[in-house]
Amino acid sequence: MNKRFFALLSILVIASFALAACGGSAPAAEEPAAPSGGNSVEVFSWWTGGGEAAGLDAMIVVFKAENPDIEFVNAAVAGGAGTNARAVLATRLQSGDPPDSWQGHAGQELIGTYVAGGQIEPLNDLYEAEGWLAVMPETLIPLISDNGNIYSVPVNIHRANVLWYNPAVLEANGVEVPGTVDEWFAAMDTLQAAGVTPLALGEQWTQLHLFETVLLGSLGADAYNGLWDGSTDWGSAEVKAALDDFAKALTYTNSDAASLSWQDAAQLVVNGDAAFNVMGDWAEGYFRELGKEPNVDYGWAATPGSDGVFQFLSDSFVLAVGAPDPEAATAWLKVAGSKAGQEAFNPVKGSICARTDCDRALFGVYLQSAMDDWSSNIVVGSLTHGTVANDSWKSEIDTALGLFLAGGDVDAFQSALVAACKSSGPCQ
Amino acid sequence: MLRDKDRFLNILLVSPSILAVLIFVYVFIGWSVRVSLSKWKGLNADYTWNSINNYLELFADPRFHVDIRNTVIFTGVFVFGSISLGFTLAVMLDQGLKGEGFFRSLFLFPMAISYIVTGVVWRWLMSPATGTRTSGFNLLFSYLGLDSLANAWHTTPTWGIAAIALAAIWQMSGYTMALYLAGLRAIPVELREAAQIDGASELQIYRHIMLPLLSPVTLSALIILGHMSLKVFDLIVAIAGKQLPLDVPAIYMWQITFDGLFYGKGAAIGILLLISVAVLIIPYIRHTLRTEAQQ
Numbered sequence: 001m002n003k004r005f006f007a008l009l010s011i012l013v014i015a016s017f018a019l020a021a022c023g024g025s026a027p028a029a030e031e032p033a034a035p036s037g038g039n040s041v042e043v044f045s046w047w048t049g050g051g052e053a054a055g056l057d058a059m060i061v062v063f064k065a066e067n068p069d070i071e072f073v074n075a076a077v078a079g080g081a082g083t084n085a086r087a088v089l090a091t092r093l094q095s096g097d098p099p100d101s102w103q104g105h106a107g108q109e110l111i112g113t114y115v116a117g118g119q120i121e122p123l124n125d126l127y128e129a130e131g132w133l134a135v136m137p138e139t140l141i142p143l144i145s146d147n148g149n150i151y152s153v154p155v156n157i158h159r160a161n162v163l164w165y166n167p168a169v170l171e172a173n174g175v176e177v178p179g180t181v182d183e184w185f186a187a188m189d190t191l192q193a194a195g196v197t198p199l200a201l202g203e204q205w206t207q208l209h210l211f212e213t214v215l216l217g218s219l220g221a222d223a224y225n226g227l228w229d230g231s232t233d234w235g236s237a238e239v240k241a242a243l244d245d246f247a248k249a250l251t252y253t254n255s256d257a258a259s260l261s262w263q264d265a266a267q268l269v270v271n272g273d274a275a276f277n278v279m280g281d282w283a284e285g286y287f288r289e290l291g292k293e294p295n296v297d298y299g300w301a302a303t304p305g306s307d308g309v310f311q312f313l314s315d316s317f318v319l320a321v322g323a324p325d326p327e328a329a330t331a332w333l334k335v336a337g338s339k340a341g342q343e344a345f346n347p348v349k350g351s352i353c354a355r356t357d358c359d360r361a362l363f364g365v366y367l368q369s370a371m372d373d374w375s376s377n378i379v380v381g382s383l384t385h386g387t388v389a390n391d392s393w394k395s396e397i398d399t400a401l402g403l404f405l406a407g408g409d410v411d412a413f414q415s416a417l418v419a420a421c422k423s424s425g426p427c428q
Numbered sequence: 429m430l431r432d433k434d435r436f437l438n439i440l441l442v443s444p445s446i447l448a449v450l451i452f453v454y455v456f457i458g459w460s461v462r463v464s465l466s467k468w469k470g471l472n473a474d475y476t477w478n479s480i481n482n483y484l485e486l487f488a489d490p491r492f493h494v495d496i497r498n499t500v501i502f503t504g505v506f507v508f509g510s511i512s513l514g515f516t517l518a519v520m521l522d523q524g525l526k527g528e529g530f531f532r533s534l535f536l537f538p539m540a541i542s543y544i545v546t547g548v549v550w551r552w553l554m555s556p557a558t559g560t561r562t563s564g565f566n567l568l569f570s571y572l573g574l575d576s577l578a579n580a581w582h583t584t585p586t587w588g589i590a591a592i593a594l595a596a597i598w599q600m601s602g603y604t605m606a607l608y609l610a611g612l613r614a615i616p617v618e619l620r621e622a623a624q625i626d627g628a629s630e631l632q633i634y635r636h637i638m639l640p641l642l643s644p645v646t647l648s649a650l651i652i653l654g655h656m657s658l659k660v661f662d663l664i665v666a667i668a669g670k671q672l673p674l675d676v677p678a679i680y681m682w683q684i685t686f687d688g689l690f691y692g693k694g695a696a697i698g699i700l701l702l703i704s705v706a707v708l709i710i711p712y713i714r715h716t717l718r719t720e721a722q723q
Contacts, residue, residue, distance in 0.1 A: 087686035093471060113689065117471030204671040256556040258583045258671050273561065392469060395688030399491050402672025406494070406585060424469075 040071035041328035043317070044092075045103035046085035048076045051285060055349030059155070062344045063335045070328045075099055093119050098320035100329035105386030106154045106314035108228070111146045112390020114318070121319040122149035126330065132337050135355045139379035143387060144316070152316035153337040154354035156346050159281045159370055160382040161213045161303040161311035164266065167296070169196060169275045177301050181217050181245055184276075184304035188252040191275050198252035200274035202265035205384060207257070208401055210278045211246050212383040217305025218242035221378050228381070228388040230426035234418045243410050250405075270297050278303055280313065280385070284366045285350030294365050302373075310377035313385030314354055389425065396420035457702065464695035471689060482696040492697075495677045498589040502676065503657040505593035506600075510653050511646065513597060514604025519634065521605070522612045532609070535602035543599070547666020550595040554581035554667070582668050589674055592664055596657070604649050611645035612638065651712045655705045677701055 077085035178184035188198035226232030268274040335341040342353040381387025400416035421427035467476040553564040566578040582591040661678040685694030
């Protein structure tokens with residue numbers, strides 16, 4: 001090898017660094033999937049596997065049929081519940097390179113984080129033009145709005161406050177499906193005495209999920225909502241009572257919760273190893289995947305104390321501020337909010353439409369019952385799944401919960417929750 | 429003496445990597461320090477001066493106390509375990525065992541596996557489930573009639589992190605073995621023979637000759653394992669997910685930065701990690717440079 005060759009090589013390397021540095025100003029040029037005409041929409045999500053990815057594909061088919069001249073760029077990033085995807089998204093937004101539209105949980109996860117950061121466009125005009133205000137539940141709109149502006153298009157609805165149970169186990173022990181928190185504890189005392197694990201529980205986020213449903217069941221819908229807008233005092237005696245209920249509920253759980261995924265915990269119920277499990281209604285899709293029969297192998301009810309309340313979470317799409325192609329992005333949002341788009345997506349994903357006018361015949365018996373409740377119940381948001389608290393607040397609550405699970409001190413838990421509301425919530 | 433043209437070429441040749449290191453390491457360290465001293469919380473950069481408040485808040489944060497405790501336990505168990513097991517294996521292989529090559533690869537094999545895969549397997553091995561769902565080690569113990577050994581592994585409060593360290597020991601002790609084996613082989617046979625002629629027992633030989641001569645190897649192993657254990661992240665997430673009893677600074681940094689958007693605090697954790705690794709490594713680099721200079 002001669003020296004001239006090395007010199008040439010060095011120059012090439014340096015030149016490539018210089019080019020890479022310039023590349024930042026024109027990121028679109030490096031996007032091989034985007035045609036130069038710019039008539040394309042890049043949609044960012046964390047739907048890369050299972051029913052989610054299949055549902056997205058079904059919706060893309062509808063989009064392509066209606067918009068044959070717009071190219072769809074699927075920028076999905078893998079990673080459970082979007083943890084990795086959100087890190088990637090935050091980095092892209094900070095470098096001024098937003099995707100046209102992205103998926104997020106409707107509510108404060110979007111409003112308290114991205115709207116507060118000035119990254120999302122309001123969609124009021126689209127809602128009016130498409131007549132969505134008439135087909136979405138009235139109680140939903142405030143949860144996805146800020147200062148009178150609506151910020152996202154929900155494509156589906158999941159219910160968080162579902163109590164799954166094993167009918168055979170309950171019957172064998174002479175236990176009725178509980179309606180209130182106290183009835184629930186009484187039932188679980190009976191089950192525990194009979195040597196059955198009363199309540200199946202999994203890793204930490206499922207414990208946060210249990211926590212929010214106990215808060216809802218113990219406080220009621222109004223006081224629960226007040227936690228998130230500042231009208232319920234986190235330091236009050238009623239919150240203390242709810243925390244005591246949560247601490248008591250934990251005493252009925254399996255000892256190996258920390259090592260179980262939500263699927264493992266849910267499976268304990270359909271296998272007859274445990275009587276109850278609190279999980280969102282994606283568990284139903286999992287039960288069906290396991291080949292279990294609704295109302296035979298598993299039954300469901302609203303979590304104790306929350307009958308008539310639908311604690312929801314929703315995947316929704318937004319329009320980015322500075323979207324490279326806002327028209328194509330709007331075309332995508334129209335499909336995401338349309339009857340055809342939601343009817344294509346939801347039966348595959350295993351959720352119900354955010355719209356209340358979808359065809360019931362497309363859905364199974366559980367989802368039909370959820371559709372009834374969605375259009376008739378009081379709607380409240382979920383904490384674990386991003387509806388009621390912004391990301392910072394949720395992470396502080398999660399840390400407080402983790403310390404409580406490790407230490408078991410209810411008073412310290414309550415003061416940590418009060419501090420979290422002051423630091424990142426409305427109690428500032 | 430190099431000719432000018434050669435010197436020019438040499439500088440040209442190394443300049444891209446120097447430039448890259450300068451930008452991607454030192455400039456970014458500087459930037460992280462700046463972020464760690466700011467009030468940045470939320471999606472948009474905010475460099476408002478916050479003095480050292482992020483650090484003070486971390487030191488007052490009960491979760492960070494858990495992290496420090498866990499790091500200390502993990503590092504202690506992992507480093508001590510890997511070094512002692514690796515050394516024992518190396519000494520055994522050094523006895524002129526038949527099929528040495530086979531055992532060498534066998535012990536080295538775990539290192540080729542990613543922490544994520546190790547984590548998935550050990551998650552099952554250390555399953556704390558009881559009753560009909562018992563599996564992994566606990567099931568093995570019950571087959572062997574050693575029920576008293578069955579335990580809750582990583583779900584034990586306080587010491588659960590040590591169970592994770594066991595998985596890390598499994599993964600890295602082969603590597604330590606390779607280091608020690610290379611070190612043992614580098615020791616001249618004459619030294620050993622001379623000691624034998626002087627009537628030293630095998631134990632005395634290892635105690636007074638081999639171990640002192642192997643101290644540079646031990647030092648390297650300490651440095652490598654030590655900084656790995658300070659940065660541990662994926663193994664814990666794969667075995668136990670993100671739960672507070674098994675929290676370590678790297679996991680807290682990820683969660684507080686990307687889930688919670690507290691960029692200032694996240695950067696502060698990053699800088700503290702950097703400092704702790706530096707405390708470990710700088711004396712080593714100084715020692716190495718001095719030895720090289722003497723030679």
